[in-house]
Amino acid sequence: MVNKTSTARPARRSAAAPAPTANVATQPGAAVAGQVESAEGPTRWLEMKVGISGTQYSLSPGWKHPFCDQPGPDGEPSEAQRLIDASFAFETDPPADA
Helix, strand or coil, rough: CCCCCCCCCCCCCCCCCCCCCCCEEECCCCCCCCCCCCCCCCCCEECCCCCECCCCCEHHHHCCEECCCCCCCCCCCCHHHHHHHCEEEEECCCCCCC
16 A cells, blocks of 8 residues: 655746856955946945845855945835845945955
8 A cells, every 4th residue: 555645746947047147246355246237326335244145146254245225215224224234244345446
C-alpha cells in the first residue's frame, strides 16, 4: 500500500528568466560603476552595515552606494532614510573618485 501525504505539485519555472541587472555598488576603494537610475532629486551616499539584494541591488557589508533622498508623496521617509532607520546602513562621504 502506498501512502501519499502530499498532493502538491512542484513549482513551474517561467519560460523567460528576468535579465540580470548590473551591480552599481562600489566596494571600498573601487571605482564607482554608476549612479541610481531612478533617483530623482538629491542622493545620499550610504555605507552598508548588512548585505541586501533584490532586483536592482546586490550590496555587501562595507559597500558604498548612492540612494535617493526624495521623501515620498505622503511624507514617507526617503529610501536612504528607511535604510538608516532600519540600521541597514549609515551615511558616509562619497568615494574620492565619485
